Amino acid sequence: MKRWMVRGVLLLLLLAALLAIPRFAIACGGFDSLGCEAESAQYGLYETGTVIVWEINRIALTSAYAIDSIRWNVINVAFAGAYTAVESVIGPFILPVAGLALTVALLAIVALPAFGGTRSPFNIRNIVTWMVLAPIVLTLIGPWLITVEQIREQLGNQVFQAASSASFSQATLGASGDGIGRMGDVQPLYDNGRIVCGQVLPRYSGGDYAAGDRRLDELVAAYLLANVQDIHCPNQNGGPSVRLPSGYYNTQVSPPYAIDGGIREMSASERSAQIGYIQLGLQRQLIGLIPSALAILYAVLNLVFALAMVALWTAFPVGMLIGFFQSDAGWVGGYVRKAVTVVQASWVASFIIGLIFAAIRAAADTNST
Numbered sequence: 001m002k003r004w005m006v007r008g009v010l011l012l013l014l015l016a017a018l019l020a021i022p023r024f025a026i027a028c029g030g031f032d033s034l035g036c037e038a039e040s041a042q043y044g045l046y047e048t049g050t051v052i053v054w055e056i057n058r059i060a061l062t063s064a065y066a067i068d069s070i071r072w073n074v075i076n077v078a079f080a081g082a083y084t085a086v087e088s089v090i091g092p093f094i095l096p097v098a099g100l101a102l103t104v105a106l107l108a109i110v111a112l113p114a115f116g117g118t119r120s121p122f123n124i125r126n127i128v129t130w131m132v133l134a135p136i137v138l139t140l141i142g143p144w145l146i147t148v149e150q151i152r153e154q155l156g157n158q159v160f161q162a163a164s165s166a167s168f169s170q171a172t173l174g175a176s177g178d179g180i181g182r183m184g185d186v187q188p189l190y191d192n193g194r195i196v197c198g199q200v201l202p203r204y205s206g207g208d209y210a211a212g213d214r215r216l217d218e219l220v221a222a223y224l225l226a227n228v229q230d231i232h233c234p235n236q237n238g239g240p241s242v243r244l245p246s247g248y249y250n251t252q253v254s255p256p257y258a259i260d261g262g263i264r265e266m267s268a269s270e271r272s273a274q275i276g277y278i279q280l281g282l283q284r285q286l287i288g289l290i291p292s293a294l295a296i297l298y299a300v301l302n303l304v305f306a307l308a309m310v311a312l313w314t315a316f317p318v319g320m321l322i323g324f325f326q327s328d329a330g331w332v333g334g335y336v337r338k339a340v341t342v343v344q345a346s347w348v349a350s351f352i353i354g355l356i357f358a359a360i361r362a363a364a365d366t367n368s369t
Contacts, residue, residue: 039271040264046278047258051243053285057224060292061231064217065190065201067299071306072204079310083142091138092319098131101324123327130329134320145313149306152343154300156350157207163354164219164361171313184247186214186222189231197233205302216298220291224284225250225257229335248281257281291360298353305346312339 106120190196190203207213221231225247234242248257257276263271316335323331 014015023320035268036264036271037283039268040262041270041274043275043278044264046275046282047243050248050278050282050285052257053289054220054224054244057220057288057292058226058231058234058286060289060296061217061220061226064292064295065232066300067296067303069202072202073304074303074310075306079145079313080142082310083145083314086314087138087142090321091135093321094134094138095131097321098127098134098324099134101127102131102335121327122325125328127324127340128331130323132321134249138317138320141316142311145309148339148343149309151204152305152309152346153302154207156346157205157213159347160216160298160350160354161207161213163351164214164216164357166355166358184222184225186218187227189215189218189221196228197236201228203231214289216353216357217295219361220288220295223291223361224288228345257284287360291357294353294357298350301349302346305342305349308342309339312342 024288040107087261090243101122102124105124105127108122188203188205188209190201191209194200203209203215206215206218209218221227224245226245229236230245230247244258249260250256255273257277259274266274312335319331319335323329
């Protein structure tokens with residue numbers, strides 16, 4: 001590594017330590033004053049690092065929820081208006097295009113023998129059938145997307161629930177530790193009837209918490225010892241500090257990872273122990289970057305799959321116009337196969353992400369992180 005980069009890193013660490021000292025400048029004194037100052041600065045440095053990584057995780061969790069909200073609104077709000085516009089544009093063209101296709105088909109039947117042809121590329125029965133069905137299908141197919149997307153999301157959620165609950169009891173994922181690395185209690189982050197941060201944050205996906213379903217971001221928040229206020233409105237969480245998840249200050253479950261106000265009033269042995277705890281807290285946040293990234297990935301994939309369904313549904317009315325000139329209705333099967341492929345891919349993605357998280361949770365349950 002270049003010398004100037006090393007100097008830059010050391011300067012940033014020194015600056016972080018200096019910024020942390022004023023937060024804890026309340027008690028050090030006596031014959032152990034120098035050691036107390038050094039340990040207080042060391043604690044402050046680790047706490048500052050933990051805060052920085054927690055902010056990254058917090059942004060990831062809020063982003064995952066925002067992406068899920070976008071997906072729901074694309075399907076249930078934006079698509080309805082967009083499809084209505086498409087329907088209003090395509091609808092008036094159905095009968096004229098069908099009439100044109102029927103005319104061309106009849107002319108082909110008359111003209112082909114003159115050119116040595118034996119089979120018309122057009123199918124009059126197919127044209128007449130879709131002339132009757134197209135206006136009905138065009139009207140009904142719009143609301144079907146919401147139903148299909150609900151089925152895709154709900155079954156995908158069940159796949160994720162099963163995969164994320166997979167047992168790794170027979171696998172050795174780490175040496176057994178002291179128990180401080182276990183996941184916290186999984187709390188519901190979103191409830192359609194609960195006001196959070198001054199508003200209701202709807203539960204757009206993830207099934208029913210009361211029925212045992214857990215969203216991926218709820219599982220991640222449990223590992224990070226965070227609640228919904230910590231994630232969305234830390235200034236309103238009512239805890240001892242807004243810098244870290246409220247679970248970091250919980251003295252009832254285990255020795256707290258963090259101490260509000262610092263360690264300057266502690267004895268030397270207590271300061272040493274607390275520095276060890278904040279190191280574990282930093283480690284937890286660093287490991288939490290992986291499941292936090294999974295939460296964003298899961299939300300993005302669901303959005304992509306939803307947009308793929310929207311694209312198929314929006315293209316279908318145009319496909320009906322082109323279908324009048326096809327020899328059969330095989331194009332309909334093509335659309336159905338593409339929709340089934342999207343649904344299958346989303347379920348596979350849910351399974352893989354759920355399985356990865358199950359492995360991460362099993363590693364956490366070895367008590368070593």
